[in-house]
Amino acid sequence: MAAARALPDIVWQPSDPSSEALQSIEAWRTADPLPNLRAPLRVDMTAPDTWPEQTYDAIACINMIHISPWQATEGLMALAGQVLPVGGLLYLYGPYLEKDVPLAPSNAAFDESLKSRNPAWGLRDSRDVSLEAKKHGLRFTRRVEMQANNISLMYRRF
Template identity: 60%
Template sequence: MTDAPSPWTAGAAPASGARRHAPATVRNREAIVAVLRDALPPAGLVLEVASGSGEHGVYFAGAFPDLDWQPSDPDPAALESIAGWRSEAGLVNLRAPVALDAAAVDWPVAAADAILCINMVHISPWAATLGLMRGAGTIVPRGGLLYLYGPYLEADVETAPSNMAFDASLRARNAAWGLREVGDVVEAARAQGLLLERRVAMPANNLSLLFRRD
C-alpha cells in the first residue's frame, strides 16, 4: 500500500484515504507495551475496544506474537482504517476488525482473555465506560485483565494544567465528553466484579489502570 495515511484526531472526520494516523499512538505505544509485558497472559485472545486508527493493534500484535489481537470500533471509518493497517502489516495474529459499541448490551465477541481500551473513556459518553465495564465483567475470565490508558482526574492529586485545558476543550466539543475521576471509574468497575490491581503513572500526564476480574 503506497497511499499515505490521513492525519486524524478522535471525533474529527478523516481526510481522503482509508488509513488514519493518530500521532499519539507513536508517542505512547512503547510505554504501554512496557506495562503490558507483565500484565497480559502468555497466550489467548486480547480484545481492543475503541481501536481508533488501528495503529496500536498493529504495534501490539507485533510486540506480542503469541497473543491473538482483536481490534474493534463503532466507527465505520475507523474500521476501514484498521483494516488498511492490518492489510499492510500482514500479521497472522491480528484479526479483522469488528464493529463494537462499548455502550451496547450485546458485544460481537463472546469471550476474551484480556481487554485493552486506550483513550476512549474521556472521548465518549459515560455510558460507554459503564458498558465497557459490563462487557469486561461478562467476557473476561476470573483473573482476566482490563487495561485502561488515558488522562484522568484524581482526588487529592493536582491536575496538570495541560490536562485541565484538554478537559475544557473536550467538553467544548461535546458536553458528554471529558476527563473522568479515577474513583468513579474504579467504582463502575467494582460494580461489575473488576478490581483495580495497579495504577501506573505514564508519560504526558496519563495513567494506566489495570483491573482484574474477581
C-alpha cells in the same frame, strides 16, 4: 499494529464503533499483515447488541473513556464483567482526574477542549471508574504513570 508486533504471542482483536476507524484499522492490517492481528469488529460500548459473546483473557481500552459519554464506560465495565474469566485483565490507558493528584495544565486544557466539542465527554475521575468496575466484578489492581500525563489503570475480574 504496534502492540501486535511487540507482543506476537498475543492474539489481538481490534474494535471500534466508527466505520471510518474500522476501515483505517483494516487498511493498516492489510498493508502489514500480522498473524496475531484479527480483522476489526464493530463494537459500540453503548449498544450491547454489538458486543462479542466469546471470552477474552484481557481487554485493552486506550483513550476511549474520556472521548465518549459515561454510558460507554458503563458498557465497557459490563462487557468486561461478561467476557473476562476470573483473573482476566481490563487495562485502561488515558488521562484521568485523581484525588490528591494535581491536574496538569495540559490535561485541564484538554478536558475543556473535550467538553467544548461534546458536553458528554471529558476526563473521568478514576474513583468513579473504579466504582463502576466493581459493580461488574472487577477489582482495581494497579496504577502506572505514563507519558504525557496519562496513566494506566488495571483491573482483574474476581
